[in-house]
Amino acid sequence: MLILIGAFIVIASTLGGFMIAGGNPLVLLHVSEFVVILGVALGVVVIASPMHTMIELIHKIKQALFGKSTGRGDYVEILKMLYEVFMVGRRNGLIALEEHVMNPGQSSIFTRYPSFTGNKEHMEFLLNGIKPVIDGKIKPDQLEELMTAELRAKDEEKGHPVHLLGMVGDSLPAIGIVAAVLGIINTMSAIAEGPEAVGEKVAAALTGTLLGIFVAYGFVIPLGARIAGINAAENQTLRCIMSAVAGFAKGLAPLTAVEVARRGLDSTVQPGSEELENILKAMPAVK
Structure with a gap:
């Protein structure tokens, strides 16, 4: 929602300032300039990226517009789930986790946390971290390096x-110049029509330059920054899982492993140490 509010502010302040100066917003409405600039920008995206990247871009834009960020309450749920998993492993041995890891859809632990299990990436990352330890295919002190490599690739x-x-944003001002040059060429062919026609076509050409810069710095580049922030938040969740699982694999007590994960969170989403400890201790005994 905030991104839509920001877009409204950008458009309203630009048109508002233009109108206060005596301008008529309708003179900025030249369909030919929109077709050139937005069409070329779309072509740049198609040329520069494979299909899977374009699909991921669409997904990320939808996430930026309508997605919900992971909040403090979500992290409390994640830490509670990790604590339950670790307690089962500590009390009954790592082999007891096999039934939960191999069939998470039927797990008495994971089914209690649908918001986490509904995120395929987070769930797979957790399971990929626990499976090698259960199988004995990797030493506990090597697990963090393995999960770090996966996190880096993601x-x-x-x-x-x-x-x-970022590339499209950097290209748009130059694309605007291309649209403006096309407009000037069109203007040169209309000189015989008189000053009024020439003035109208020059205004259309200048609109092309304006539109390229406006779309680049008002929307595309800020959108890229928002998606980068979303990625950072998603990576924080994965790092939280990684630090907890790696700590438990090295022999930390469940409460300590969860505390290590808690301390790695940003202050805006980090639950208090005493608060989390009280929440975990108040949980019913896990089997």
Whole structure:
């Protein structure tokens, strides 16, 4: 919602200032300039990126417009779930976690946290971290390096739409100049029509330059920054899972492993240490 409010402020302040200066917003409405600039920008996206990146870009834009960020309450739920998993592993041995990991849809633990299990990426990351320890395929002190490599790969993949938007944003002012030059060429062919016609076509050409800069710095580049922020928030959740699982695998007590994960969170979403401890201790005994 905030991104829509921001877009409204950008448009309203630009048109409002133009009207206060005596301008008529209708003179900015030249369909040909919109077609050139937005069409070329779309072509740049198609040329510069493979299909999966374009699909991911659309997904990220929808997430930026309508998605819900992970809040403090969500992290409390994640930490509670991790604590339950670790308690089962501590009391009954790591082999007891196998039934939960191999069939999470039927797990008595995971089914209590649908908001987490509904996120395929987060769930897979958690399971990929626990499985090697249960199987004995990796030493506990090697797990963090393994999960870090996976996290790094995910971070790089998520950065592709951001880089693409940055490239489009950098290109739009130059695309606006292209639209303006086309407008000037059109103006030269209309000189014989008189000053009024020439003035109208020059205004249309200048609108092309304005539109390229306006769309780049008012929308595309800020949108890229918003998506980068979303990626950072998603990576924070994965780091939270990684630090807790790696700590538990190294022999930390469940409460300590969860506390390590809590301390790695931003202050805006971080529950208090004493508050979290009281929440965890008040949970019913897990089997």
